[in-house]
Amino acid sequence: MTDEDQDWVDALAGRAPEGAKRGAIHEGLRLRELIQRNVHAPNVSVPERDATREAQLLERARREGLIDPSQLTQRRRRPMRPTAIGGLALAASLACIAVALTFFLHGTPQTQHLRGAHEDVIRIEAADPTALKMQILQELRAAGVTATGYEQLGVEGIDADLPEPVPPRVREVLTRHHVSVPSDGVLKIEIAAPSAP
Amino acid sequence: MRACREGGAAIEGALRQLDRTYFGALFRESLRGLSDRETARDLVQDTFIKVWLRCATFQGDSELLPWIRSILRNGLLDRLRKTADEVALDTVQDQPGETQLRIAELSEESIPQPDSEAARVQLDACFQRCWQRFEAASPSHALVMTWIVEDGLTHDEIGELLGRTPGATREFISQCRKRARLHLAEWYQLAFGVKEMA
Numbered sequence: 304m305t306d307e308d309q310d311w312v313d314a315l316a317g318r319a320p321e322g323a324k325r326g327a328i329h330e331g332l333r334l335r336e337l338i339q340r341n342v343h344a345p346n347v348s349v350p351e352r353d354a355t356r357e358a359q360l361l362e363r364a365r366r367e368g369l370i371d372p373s374q375l376t377q378r379r380r381r382p383m384r385p386t387a388i389g390g391l392a393l394a395a396s397l398a399c400i401a402v403a404l405t406f407f408l409h410g411t412p413q414t415q416h417l418r419g420a421h422e423d424v425i426r427i428e429a430a431d432p433t434a435l436k437m438q439i440l441q442e443l444r445a446a447g448v449t450a451t452g453y454e455q456l457g458v459e460g461i462d463a464d465l466p467e468p469v470p471p472r473v474r475e476v477l478t479r480h481h482v483s484v485p486s487d488g489v490l491k492i493e494i495a496a497p498s499a500p
Numbered sequence: 501m502r503a504c505r506e507g508g509a510a511i512e513g514a515l516r517q518l519d520r521t522y523f524g525a526l527f528r529e530s531l532r533g534l535s536d537r538e539t540a541r542d543l544v545q546d547t548f549i550k551v552w553l554r555c556a557t558f559q560g561d562s563e564l565l566p567w568i569r570s571i572l573r574n575g576l577l578d579r580l581r582k583t584a585d586e587v588a589l590d591t592v593q594d595q596p597g598e599t600q601l602r603i604a605e606l607s608e609e610s611i612p613q614p615d616s617e618a619a620r621v622q623l624d625a626c627f628q629r630c631w632q633r634f635e636a637a638s639p640s641h642a643l644v645m646t647w648i649v650e651d652g653l654t655h656d657e658i659g660e661l662l663g664r665t666p667g668a669t670r671e672f673i674s675q676c677r678k679r680a681r682l683h684l685a686e687w688y689q690l691a692f693g694v695k696e697m698a
Contacts, residue, residue, distance in 0.1 A: 308670070308673055308674045308677055309655075309673075311673075311677050312648065312655070312658075312673050312676075312677075315645065315648050315649055316648050316649070316652040316653055316654070317649070317652050318652065330692075333691055333692075334645070334649075334680065334684075335649050337623070337624070337627045337687075338631075338645065338646060338649045339649060340624060341624055341627055341628050341631065342631060342646050342649075344528040344529055344531070344532050345528055345531045345532065346528070347527070347528060347531060349523060349524040349527050349528070351520050351523075351524065352520055353519075353523075356519060356523065356541070356545075357515075357516050357519050357520075359545060360515055360516075360519050360545050360548060361512060361515060361516075363545055363549060364511070364512075364515055364549060364552070367549055367553075369511060369515075369549070369552055369553075370511050370512060370515075
């Protein structure tokens with residue numbers, strides 16, 4: 304690199320001395336002016352929160368050994384507290400009554416749901432919790448949501464971070480299963496079989 | 501960054517926060533050099549992982565974004581080096597002697613200034629065409645020139661970004677100028693009245 308190149312790169316960086324008349328400096332200054340006016344980063348719209356993107360990042364971090372998978376699992380599969388189990392039992396009893404009433408009034412449906420919310424978890428009862436969990440998971444994923452399924456103490460669960468704003472396709476899936484859209488974008492569903500009468 | 505240094509269960513939340521705060525700016529920066537969105541996205545996530553791995557080296561009193569951006573740019577240049585079909589540095593032809601001399605002799609008086617809006621528009625349009633060719637042929641040189649303009653990079657900062665010795669950095673800067681003259685020849689001719697650039 305010559306002194307001229309140094310003058311050129313200084314001018315390009317906006318460090319040219321005042322009143323300089325050397326050719327390299329003017330060349331750098333003109334280039335700087337045109338680059339400032341014409342060269343810009345692409346103006347693409349990027350959502351601030353994207354559950355799929357975040358899930359990819361976490362998966363990558365896990366692969367790189369930055370995240371202990373057991374920590375991830377522990378956080379997601381929160382142990383049920385006694386009060387929650389009690390609530391679930393009560394909900395199960397109510398569900399049985401609802402199922403029985405529905406059975407007598409409308410014939411035998413393939414699956415019965417009873418929604419209930421405890422804290423931020425949406426609870427559903429279904430004759431085949433595993434099948435329903437798989438169905439919801441499949442529908443959420445088809446709608447572009449990265450959802451995680453799990454099973455704990457006979458309760459099937461789904462965790463997902465929904466993109467914001469929640470896309471119509473995702474809303475349709477939730478509506479189809481009578482699940483309201485979580486206000487914080489964090490979807491937590493637990494599905495259990497109704498207790499025996 | 502505290503969660504990064506401490507490790508443990510806070511990592512997941514901190515990574516999410518990192519993504520929510522910086523992904524947009526870094527993605528746009530990444531798209532400049534990598535036109536493919538998936539590759540650009542991959543580079544940003546790769547950058548976040550590197551941020552995590554290098555967090556111990558971050559100076560807590562400096563701004564986080566410039567530090568993260570420098571990691572991204574470094575990765576971007578690495579990818580361009582691996583994939584670009586650029587002409588080897590020593591095969592770029594220097595300008596003919598007369599042209600070199602004329603550029604060196606340019607003075608404020610001899611540079612025709614655009615005397616009308618139409619002339620400015622014409623110069624801009626020509627520059628954009630030439631710059632696109634420059635970006636396609638020498639993406640890393642075009643990118644580094646853009647960063648020099650935007651961030652006022654010094655010689656040392658350019659060397660750090662490139663991961664090169666001071667001597668190799670000087671050579672790179674010299675090549676930036678030569679390649680710019682080569683690919684922006686049409687614009688040089690319009691702007692400076694110089695002929696026979698390439």
